[in-house]
C-alpha cells in the first residue's frame with residue numbers, strides 16, 4: 001500500500017487529489033520537467049510525486065481540461081477577448097466535461113462569428129444528441145456535412161439521411 005506520510009491512509013483514494021502540475025516550456029514549446037503536486041485533503045498538506053500510473057493519468061486529463069476551460073473563460077470574461085477561438089476552446093471543454101447546454105451556447109457563438117466552422121456545427125450536433133434532441137442534432141450534422149466534415153457525412157450516410 002502506498003501510504004500518505006501525512007494522514008497515514010492509502011494515497012490512492014479520493015482523499016488525495018492532483019492539486020497542480022508544474023512544468024517548464026522547452027524552446028519548441030513542449031512541456032518538460034513535469035512535476036505533479038498532490039494534496040492530502042485530510043491534512044491539507046501537499047507533496048510532490050505520483051499516485052498510481054492510472055490515477056495519475058485520469059487526474060491529469062481532467063486537470064488539463066479544467067485548466068483549458070479556465071484559460072478560455074478568462075480570455076472571454078476577464079480579458080474581454082470575445083473571438084471564435086476562445087469560444088471554441090471553451091465549448092470543447094464544456095462538451096468534454098458533459099456540460100452540453102453550455103457547450104451548445106459557446107459553439108453557437110463560434111458559428112455566429114464564423115458560419116463555416118464545420119467542427120462547431122458537428123460538436124453542436126453531438127451535444128444535442130446527448131441531450132436527446134435529435135432533430136436539432138441532425139440539423140447541425142447536415143450543416144457540418146455540407147461544409148465537408150467527414151464524421152458528419154459518415155454519420156448521415158450511415159443513417160440514410162440525405163444532406
Ligand SMILES: [Zn+2]
Nearest residue numbers: 004006007040
Ligand atoms: Zn493523506
